[in-house]
Amino acid sequence: MAPAILTIVAALWAPTSSAQTADGRAEAALRAVRDRVPAFQAVTLPAAGELRLEMAQSLTVDDLRGVALDDDPPAMGAPAQPYPAEHTDGFAAGEAPYWAPGIEPFRLREFTAEFNYGGWHNFNMFEYAATHGFSVLAPYVLPATAHFPAGTQWLQWGTFIDWHAFFGEHGLQWGRFDQLADLDVTQELLNSGKVWEYGPDRIAMVDLEHGGALSPEELRGQGWYPRDAPEAERAAFEQRYYGGYLKTYTAPIEALRRRGWTSVGVYPQPYGSGWFALLGLAEKGLSGLPDPTGYWPWLTYGRAMHDAQDILYPDIYVYYWSPQNVAYTLARIDFDRRLLGSLPEPRPYRPYFWPLLHGGDADPHWWAQQPLPTEDERAIFALAFFAGCDGVVLWNWSDVGNHHVPPPLWRAGATTAVGDRAVEGGIGADVMVGEGFELLPEGVIDGVVTRIRRYDVLPIVEVNEATGVVRFQHIDTRADYWGARLREEAPTYAMPRDQLLRHLRAPSEPVAGAVEGLALVKAFEPFLRHGEAKADVPSLDQFARTLPIVRRVKLGGYHLLATYDPLAVRAERSREVVLNDFDGRDGLTLALPADSQVRVFAVRARPEEP
Structure with a gap:
């Protein structure tokens, strides 16, 4: 028998009256993709047997670099006055870490992406976001906004x-x-x-925690x-x-x-689930999807809270350095959307994603507030639209720091999810590697060099201000290590500060991944908007078992499938996704490759099988 398939209808989707109309929409959407990427073609499904797709049959963000994504791209004007120095980043166009290489300006038209990234040194990034997918921005302290692209909306957020x-x-x-x-x-x-006064072109998010x-x-x-x-x-x-x-x-x-105010939403939505709650459901062999007729938070206040809002803003942050993170976001989305699917007209659903790791609790950990892998961020932002989201929100806060350069190597306090915990004399930072290198441990002359790879973490032991030499240890983030940042038995390494800084990641780097994810959405936007989001493999299974990820959107007889393997980022290998009885068709097996790219495949039913 064909497995049960979770179907999530995209928010605000109006079902078409005929399969022919749906097929026409799908064909038009895919034709527009082919006009930009001629090599991308839909593959016809056999009536039965196995269809094994190859990587070359997919579209990835690399296929979109240098491609015009928008027929009417958003354009920035010049500010009336130069930005203050504390709000600029000093990078030339294309050089900042948040810049997605080769992605041309575009704006989502049928979905909404919001950019809520406050703090210093971010005005140039605001401009980049406003021309690369995001149409709603939190202005922070922008003195003027008239030079931003037409149609930009402004987010008033916080609480009163x-x-x-x-x-x-x-x-x-x-x-x-x-x-x-x-x-x-x-x-x-x-x-x-x-209570905030209304302003033109503004929407409101009230933070109630x-x-x-x-x-x-x-x-x-x-x-x-x-x-x-x-x-x-x-x-x-x-x-x-x-x-x-x-x-x-x-x-x-x-x-x-x-x-x-005519558009008001609340952050967070207090009827959702969480990391350990979902894992607990998996351990019990449960689906990870709530029953809207018996789930008490939904019945006692959740549904009425939904009805009062215009936009829903759940917080879907990830906590740990884990290959489970992308699948966790999908499990959270599916949980919420099962509840929303019980309503005749669910509100637009735009999860808040934070490109840093939350940390998990109020204690200091080496992984707390580390930037996510760029590949994971790309997948999170792209796959949200394969799961039925109306939009997404990128949130971060640089305070008075600069997120576009590596973080300070010495801090006044230890990093936690609720702020720094003061340490007398300060404490070394835990910094993430952006560009790998090899180095001998201190005191070793002839020996095996240590390979320090991208995304590894370096706990700083000492910064010698007189010599400029930094001493540090090494955490291999591909290993399953959750212990103390410094270990007595671990070797230490030394490197001049200026040389070390060239190898480190800037906290804003995942923004480039988010833009790349939105670029993939832009390429297929009409298809994703009008199709039905389906989960062939339960997201809870993908989360709890660290499976390669696959999501699907169906429009008429056409299917878009997206794959991603988070283990490929860490283990430099790929896996395969096998879908038996695909789309409820007994005897039809579809096999797809999954690796560190978000790969989008298009398949279609045989013409005589709509």
Whole structure:
């Protein structure tokens, strides 16, 4: 029997009335790709048997370098005044680490990519983003925006409400959301004078990170829960509790609407899942997809929260240096979209992606806030649109630093997910290699040199300001190592600072991968917009088992398939994806290669089999 296939209808997709119309759309979309990349062709599926696709039959971002992607590309004007030095990066065009080589200017027209990267030295990167896929930008402190491409929208983000403080100011016990039930919270927010005023070409994202509600079981265990009351009274109390919690999201939204805002979303969406929660489902042999009719966060507040928003902004960050990261983002998307798929008109869904590793907890780790592999970032941004997303958001923050050069080698504190932890006398940074090299350990004259590869991490031991020599250890990130940054038994190495810096990655480098992912989306944008996103292999399996990744979008009798193997980045090898009973057709097997590229293949049913 053919395996069950998860189908996710792309947000805002209006189904066509006939397969012929869908085929026509697919053919037109693929014809436009062939006009730009003539070698790319759809492969006809056999009625049965095996079709084994070759790498040469795919399209990758390398095929798009130097290719005009947009018939009406966005263009920057010149700012009325030069940018202040603290907001420029000093790179010539094409030389900054965030610049995707050879990718011509383009803008997504049927999807939306938002660029929310604040802090110093980023105005030149804003210009690059606005002409390479992103149509919504957070302006940070841009003094003027008229020189940006026509149609650019501006994101107002942050928060104007501290819920802990609000509870205290109103004499409420923190966590007693039932106490909000009879309060006009929206009016209280408006009375505060802190609600943002609307501006032209602006959309709003409210950052509300005050934590989740108690589960029904946890709620019933609280001392203030009326456990001895009649059943009807207990049910009414629970309704007040979850209704009050819901107000902490809907009241800020309504307050903005009364100020004239027409596009408002909330970050994050507090009904989703997480890394270990999903792995726990996999260990139990479960699908990793919630039941919208029985999932309590969705039933008690999630659906109503969805209905109050215009755009959904879930946070889908990755935490660890892991080949599971790309598949994790897809598992998170599929989890959320199973809930949204139960609605007649789901809101646009735009996950927040951070190009740095979150770290996982509040303790310092050598992997915390390391930049993701550029290949992973490319895959995350491209595959999100093969999973039914309406758009994506790239978020980062450079504070008063410069993300376009290697980070400082010595820091005042240890890096954690919640900020630096001060260390007396400072501490060496953990820096990532961008360009590999070979080096003998200190004290070794005749011996085997150590191969230090791209994406390895170097924990700094000492920076000698007098001599300019830096001493460091080496973490092979291809090994499964989760220990301390410095190890007593590990060798140390020495290199002049200027020489070492030439080998290190800049934190903004993954932005180039994001742009490359969006370029792949641009090439196939009409197909992805109007097709149905399908998961032939459950994303939870791909995540939990570190499988090569495959995603598919179907439009009429045509299929776009994208593959990616995160292990190829780390192990320099590729694997194959085999799909039995492809598209529900008994006896039809499709085999596809997967490596460190996002590879897009097009296949079509035989003409007599729509």
